[in-house]
Amino acid sequence: MADETSKRTLPATSWAVLGLLSFGEELSGYDLKKWSDRSLRFFYWSPSFSQIYSELKRLEKAGYTSSRMVAQETGTRDKRVYRITDAGMTAVREWAREAPVDPPVLKHGPMLRLWLGHLLEPEQMREVLGRHQEFAEQMRLHAVADAQSAQDEPAWAYPTLTLKWAERYYASERDLAAAMLDDIEALARARAERPADETLN
Amino acid sequence: MADETSKRTLPATSWAVLGLLSFGEELSGYDLKKWSDRSLRFFYWSPSFSQIYSELKRLEKAGYTSSRMVAQETGTRDKRVYRITDAGMTAVREWAREAPVDPPVLKHGPMLRLWLGHLLEPEQMREVLGRHQEFAEQMRLHAVADAQSAQDEPAWAYPTLTLKWAERYYASERDLAAAMLDDIEALARARAERPADETLN
């Protein structure tokens, strides 16, 4: 209920936040940001705090969540916790089952640089790829750690599968960088043998 | 020259468009969109026409490109073609060499769905992954085809390397989907043997 028309027009990020609540827990905006950083982040980027708060407002307006203030015994500022409603559960289930799946979007900063290899020194290309290997390995390790802390919770079975996917994804990213380092070496050797082609760089 | 302060603040998309021009060709906005679809798209999404036109305006204002109108002999509407200036070449080289590399950003629609597996039927998960496999394979084939049409052009050596990277990347995406299909089967079997855990779904 509440605003029926907004149902179809919610952006994917709203559904992601509602999805986080669909596991049944009562969470604050702050909690949601943390959960998001440990799950969504590996395959769907993590929204900023401010966006999470505005998504929560939108979801509540749509009747998909309800909230209440909780006084903190320890003395810190009171917090507002959110819970998914029946209408929200119905809506997110319907979205998950019926909405068209958005194609994956990749904005790969390191590749954008290497694509402009004619403007770089070979050493700079190696550095970009080396840093990317480290980044990918770090992400892989975080995915492993987060998957471990969720294991054996039946409710988290599918999130755990996506973390497993992420672990393999970042392992592949790391290996793809290594393969490209080899390709760059091969290209540099070929150019050294036949240096007539130096039209650019 | 022109607005020195805008140099550092240009968004990555501006640099991507300027990068497209850094290979030396004189191109129209329409051409740039096509080039973008055959290269950037595989690792950095392709901006819309309207954004390309506004980026070109911004780049010209910054003094990084110059343009001229060209009358079409065949009778179609006149077009405006853009060329990179010396200042633009200097700026894009400096950006490529010195600006911090943005970390890769992934928004993986199919994984967002599967992460909400508790809201889906197993059949729907298989369908999402099956479609994703097809998507990945199509992207891989496009990357192969585009790499082939650029081969042996020494100026396109690095773009060709990134297309090679893309070919492997999409092959990996395809294989990762297959691995996840197996994981889902294994999970379904485990649940069938021990159906006590049906707390959700």
Added chain:
DNA sequence: TGTTGCATGTAAAGAGTTACATGATTAC
């Protein structure tokens, strides 16, 4: 005393998309 973590939110700006408008040419 200063930093980190918890906790929530507003305001402003920028990035990027979709829809729309226009109009000629070519191929079916």
Added chain:
DNA sequence: GTAATCATGTAACTCTTTACATGCAACA
């Protein structure tokens, strides 16, 4: 005739981030 391709651009809108504001508690 009508669909597709070439070709450029504006307007409105949405998404998303950054910077800022506020304030307590624990810890070093």
